[in-house]
Amino acid sequence: MAFSERVTRLKSSLIREILAAAQRPDMMSFAGGLPAEAMLPQSEWSDMPRSMGQYGMSEGEPQLREALAAQARALGIACEASQVMIVSGSQQTLDLAAKLYIDKGTEILLEGPTYLAALQIFQLFGADCLTVPLLAEGPDLDVLRQRLERHAPSFAYLIPTFQNPSAVRYSEEARDAVAALLDEFGVTLIEDEPYRDLTFDGGSAKPIVSRLKKASWIYTGTVSKTLMPGLRVGYLIATPDLFAHLLKLKQSADLHTNRVGQWQALRWIGSDHYQQHLMELRGFYRTRRDQFEAALQRHFSDLAQWNSPQGGLFFWLTLKEKIDTRTLLDTALAQNVAFMPGEPFFTDPDANPGYLRLNFSHIDPARLDEGLKRLAAVIRHAQAAHAA
Amino acid sequence: MAFSERVTRLKSSLIREILAAAQRPDMMSFAGGLPAEAMLPQSEWSDMPRSMGQYGMSEGEPQLREALAAQARALGIACEASQVMIVSGSQQTLDLAAKLYIDKGTEILLEGPTYLAALQIFQLFGADCLTVPLLAEGPDLDVLRQRLERHAPSFAYLIPTFQNPSAVRYSEEARDAVAALLDEFGVTLIEDEPYRDLTFDGGSAKPIVSRLKKASWIYTGTVSKTLMPGLRVGYLIATPDLFAHLLKLKQSADLHTNRVGQWQALRWIGSDHYQQHLMELRGFYRTRRDQFEAALQRHFSDLAQWNSPQGGLFFWLTLKEKIDTRTLLDTALAQNVAFMPGEPFFTDPDANPGYLRLNFSHIDPARLDEGLKRLAAVIRHAQAAHAA
Structure with a gap:
């Protein structure tokens, strides 16, 4: 075999x-x-148009992309709907990123500890994983600088808000410092934020991608933790230099994300309810x-x-x-x-x-x-x- | 970059x-x-249980897997529900197969012409594509034997029923001959059948995988051509030696297929309506x-x-x-x-x-x-x- x-x-x-x-x-x-x-939530489906049964665009439903871009802009992320892609759960963002970046031996930078299923897909593609220890308010910045000085990772994968598994939330200072370091060394950031909306103290530190001045980035989120994971509707937002590649990878992975889930997500995102x-x-x-x-x-x-x-x-x-x-x-x-x-x-x-x-x-x-x-x-x- | x-x-x-x-x-x-x-079709959603919003199993919904196994057995494919996996459209079967088999330079065997999006994903992973010309009733069997004698492709990817793009349907004789050759040379078959149910003359030649005696196989189908492509619900059925690997690859790609689409597909598959x-x-x-x-x-x-x-x-x-x-x-x-x-x-x-x-x-x-x-x-x- x-x-x-x-x-x-x-x-x-x-x-x-x-x-x-x-x-x-x-x-x-x-x-x-x-x-x-x-x-x-109890979901309502009776208004869904029959056309949602037809094939859709690889980028995702235009209205949903608009709504997610608006939501991201409200978080301080400068972006247009053209930079938003709907994916089959944010796990798929990691699969697409692995395909885009990772050959056997490609160095990438991760938090230690980090999300299990990210490790799984990045290591499957052969990544050589550099890690930065997480402290109470963010990564060890001395180690981060050291790693960036001695290596040239293809990207840094970070979960700065209520990290899985550690629950760490990066402080404002840590976010600024990480953004400055990634800009300085020109390292692409993949920022994974499934938990941002599940805040218990009202904290809402802006994403790190919104603080970058030069580096390329992919920001990814999902409705799985706040609405219904069974919809398998996540999204990524990427700088234009990356988006076209990610779109082709999405096409070849599964043509497009299911439209019924996208339609349901759109009933919620950006609404008062x-x-x-x-x-x-x-x-x-x-x-x-x-x-x-x-x-x-x-x-x-x-x-x-x-x-x-x-x-x-x-x-x-x-x-x-x-x-x-x-x-x-x-x-x-x-x-x-x-x-x-x-x-x-x-x-x-x-x-x-x-x-x-x-x-x-x-x-x-x-x-x-x-x-x-x-x-x-x-x-x-x-x-x-x-x-x- | x-x-x-x-x-x-x-x-x-x-x-x-x-x-x-x-x-x-x-x-x-x-x-x-x-x-x-x-x-x-006009789809009904009012009976969908709220639990379909929760995370599901990577293999897919148990009842849907049972229904698809029964449908496959009726086509002559000896299989159990444990061999069935629900995927995000049958395009995902090709992505999972590419990950399972293809390194740069891996030889695979395809029909000439073959499905465009299969070429896209197989070539992305670096496949070296051997082709067998399609004739009116199936592949050129002399060329197929020659290819198998001189090469050791990791798999053969075939669309024997109303092939895309050529509309060729393999004859009974061609199906038997192809199965015998793949068995003889021990080459895995990936059989892609999105169009089987769209038959205009009532023909229903059994799938090639049902004629194999030794070779491993993956059979893949979808509800996209007969129900609603917007659901993104396809499936694969694989021999047990392949299934466990494919399941891990599915987990790492998108955790599982959307459950609302699976629930809708189950309302149809195997029913009189x-x-x-x-x-x-x-x-x-x-x-x-x-x-x-x-x-x-x-x-x-x-x-x-x-x-x-x-x-x-x-x-x-x-x-x-x-x-x-x-x-x-x-x-x-x-x-x-x-x-x-x-x-x-x-x-x-x-x-x-x-x-x-x-x-x-x-x-x-x-x-x-x-x-x-x-x-x-x-x-x-x-x-x-x-x-x-």
């Missing part, structure tokens, strides 16, 4: 395997980044965050450290006593608890033991305490065995 | 560029492979085919030869006097006529001048005669200038 060379690097998505295992109805899952079922929905969503998740943290305090205060997330969907736990949390997964699943080990979010998992990513948006509050109690017991038991 | 090596091979899809140009309301277009607007719709569709397109052929007889009988298509959406014209039809495109568009030059369907367009692919499903019958008349005049004029 003669597969491509890249297939030797083809890894499964651990998160989707855990989610598959977590389908059992009695499972208490902290694993995914799923919206709460209760907050999936979307703003209303976002307000409700923030309140709902803020409450879940608080409930989760209270339960964490009860069961994990001696085991781990964490910062309270000001947005997004995750707590990121650092175990006080390091242990590879991947080794805990089977035991936890056997006790009907699913969680996401933190190690796979690093380019070198073995060198970074002792982190857990816990989702707080999806768990039934009635089972939250029991789930965290069981998970803490699994950790305690493993650490005791380890110490023995 | 450091792009990947593959970007040097990144071509635009000519067909999508023509379609973009053909958006003008006064355009008479023979270019695309679009369903007739009148035959897009889908069979009723297919019967109406065949009748409607058969009539359009007949009207088109009558107009072709009036305007093209001295200019070109063709076989009457027994299914699918296209007439494939061979000009009696060879001329590169790509050079006619601007003139035709200026006269509000869009068509698809035949040359780009060959791996070596320059060596294959003098073909046109004309779509008969989408043109308004009231404008059909005028459109073909103008197109014939453009050709006559160019040939006269060429001869002068």
Whole structure:
């Protein structure tokens, strides 16, 4: 069987395997980044014109592109609708970027930790991943400068707002500094912002792409975290030097994004009822965050450290006593608890033991305490065995 | 700007560029492979459960996979639902296959001519394309044997039923012979069947994958030609040795296919009202085919030869006097006529001048005669200038 060379690097998505295992109805899952079922809006379809059944444009629906460009301009991103492309979920932005930039051995720059599924697709294409450690308010700027001085990465992939998995939100100063460095070294920025609208304290620092003066950029977002992931509607906005290439790559990947999902997204984006929905969503998740943290305090205060997330969907736990949390997964699943080990979010998992990513948006509050109690017991038991 | 090596091979899809140009309301277009607007079914959405808004499985909706497996078994393909994956239109099958098999210089085997957008994605990944000429009832079997004796292609990509662009349908004998050759040489088959259900004479030769005894295979289909392309719902069925790899590639490409489109597709696949719709569709397109052929007889009988298509959406014209039809495109568009030059369907367009692919499903019958008349005049004029 003669597969491509890249297939030797083809890894499964651990998160989707855990989610598959977590389908059992009695499972208490902290694993995914799923919206709460209760907050999936009731969708209306009766007005959808029959023409949405026909083939569409590779760029996406013109009105939706206009609405997203307006939304981006309101965030300070200078752009036109002609720079907006609708993609099949923002994961597809990463696939298109991988095709555009990555050959075997191409250097790229990532946060450590970074989004698992970005690592998966970038490494599949053969990227050589440079990482910059994330601190509480953004990347370690000294390391970032050092990396840029010694390497010429094809792009930097950053998630500056409620990062997945760490929940870190870059400060204003960090955003400015990162933009200045990327401009100085002429490195393209891919800025991934699925969580921007899920803010609990009202913070709204402008995207880094809006602070760039010279460097090329791709900004990507999605309706998956605020409306309905099942629509598979995301978008990218890119500088004109990149857009034409990305469009051809989109054509060859799947012709265009599904139009029914685009039509539904357009019923929301830019509307008052979307703003209303976002307000409700923030309140709902803020409450879940608080409930989760209270339960964490009860069961994990001696085991781990964490910062309270000001947005997004995750707590990121650092175990006080390091242990590879991947080794805990089977035991936890056997006790009907699913969680996401933190190690796979690093380019070198073995060198970074002792982190857990816990989702707080999806768990039934009635089972939250029991789930965290069981998970803490699994950790305690493993650490005791380890110490023995 | 450091792009990947593959970007040097990144071509635009000519067909999508023509379609973009053909958006003008006064355009008479023979270019695309679009369903007739009148035959897009009225879709009902009121029963869709809100849970379809949530993330779904990378494999696709379980019930839809079951329904498609049952449909495939009825065609003679031995398969289980576990071998079925829902993809974002069957174009995505080609993207996943390219990732699975193609490095720079990987040999693959294609029909000559073959589907334009397959060439686009396979060549983007660096494939070295071997071709087998298509005859009236299938590929030239002597050339096919010769290619297989002298090369070891990673796969053969074939469209045996109402091929795009040529409308060729492989005979029973050709299907058996191709299956036997692929088994003999152990070459994987990718069989692409978007047009199977659009048969005008009731023919229903079993797929080639159902005739294989040893070789691995991927079979791919779509609801785009029979229901609504705007849903972007296609599927692949693969032998188990390939499926796990394809699933990981699907995960990393876009997590999963949109669920609202899958839900709508499931309302049709395997149902009596889908069979009723297919019967109406065949009748409607058969009539359009007949009207088109009558107009072709009036305007093209001295200019070109063709076989009457027994299914699918296209007439494939061979000009009696060879001329590169790509050079006619601007003139035709200026006269509000869009068509698809035949040359780009060959791996070596320059060596294959003098073909046109004309779509008969989408043109308004009231404008059909005028459109073909103008197109014939453009050709006559160019040939006269060429001869002068």
